[in-house]
Amino acid sequence: DAKTTQPTSMDCAEGRAANLPCNHSTISGNEYVYWYRQIHSQGPQYIIHGLKNNETNEMASLIITEDRKSSTLILPHATLRDTAVYYCIVRESNSGYALNFGKGTSLLVTP
Amino acid sequence: ETGVTQSPTHLIKTRGQQVTLRCSSQSGHNTVSWYQQALGQGPQFIFQYYREEENGRGNFPPRFSGLQFPNYSSELNVNALELDDSALYLCASSHRDSYNEQFFGPGTRLTVL
Numbered sequence: 001d002a003k004t005t006q007p008t009s010m011d012c013a014e015g016r017a018a019n020l021p022c023n024h025s026t027i028s029g030n031e032y033v034y035w036y037r038q039i040h041s042q043g044p045q046y047i048i049h050g051l052k053n054n055e056t057n058e059m060a061s062l063i064i065t066e067d068r069k070s071s072t073l074i075l076p077h078a079t080l081r082d083t084a085v086y087y088c089i090v091r092e093s094n095s096g097y098a099l100n101f102g103k104g105t106s107l108l109v110t111p
Numbered sequence: 112e113t114g115v116t117q118s119p120t121h122l123i124k125t126r127g128q129q130v131t132l133r134c135s136s137q138s139g140h141n142t143v144s145w146y147q148q149a150l151g152q153g154p155q156f157i158f159q160y161y162r163e164e165e166n167g168r169g170n171f172p173p174r175f176s177g178l179q180f181p182n183y184s185s186e187l188n189v190n191a192l193e194l195d196d197s198a199l200y201l202c203a204s205s206h207r208d209s210y211n212e213q214f215f216g217p218g219t220r221l222t223v224l
Contacts (some may be wrong), residue, residue: 043115043201043215044154046199098144098169099203099213101153 004088008105018075020105021100022088026068030092033064035073036099038085044087044101047073091108116205123222129190132219134202136183141206142166143185143212145177148199160185167208189221197223 007024011053034049048062055062060076075082087104116135124130136143141162146154156169160179174190197218203213
């Protein structure tokens with residue numbers, strides 16, 4: 001699976017959009033971009049995934065650049081409950097094996 | 112729909128002992144994965160079980176072993192505990208036909224003294 005690079009930490013004001021970047025310059029054509037988050041003292045939670053088109057669900061939007069070497073997870077209106085560690089993971093869909101978590105981005109949403 | 116549950120919540124063991132951690136998968140899920148998360152790190156894949164057989168393994172020694180039962184519940188066994196085994200152990204369940212979303216339990220916090 002391709003390696004990802006994320007900033008260690010980010011801050012966001014409550015109510016504003018949180019934009020979390022991820023670099024995955026070695027991504028291959030059949031690899032998807034997945035995002036999970038882990039709120040303190042809980043297990044990771046799936047957010048969204050995509051291949052090359054932008055994706056949106058009730059939690060977030062995923063913007064993938066045309067060359068697929070980077071992506072941005074957008075939380076449109078961050079709340080205090082969005083404070084968590086966000087993990088960007090690249091893997092083949094339905095590969096059946098591990099999610100290779102890195103260290104992720106620690107997002108702090110402030111009042 | 113019942114989510115993924117794990118037991119116990121916390122556990123303290125001493126070096127050299129053995130431990131068994133348990134996980135109940137979400138209803139309808141036939142695949143379970145186990146992860147180890149050291150303090151300040153992301154979860155690391157230990158292994159995955161499908162139809163009661165190991166279906167993939169990360170870089171963990173053989174003293175980490177597992178079982179999956181017909182009702183899709185699962186156990187993680189660790190023998191000869193070492194201090195570095197202190198971590199949060201997470202299980203995640205998914206359906207074989209859809210690995211896109213894995214559902215994680217709250218984890219078991221293991222402390223080895």
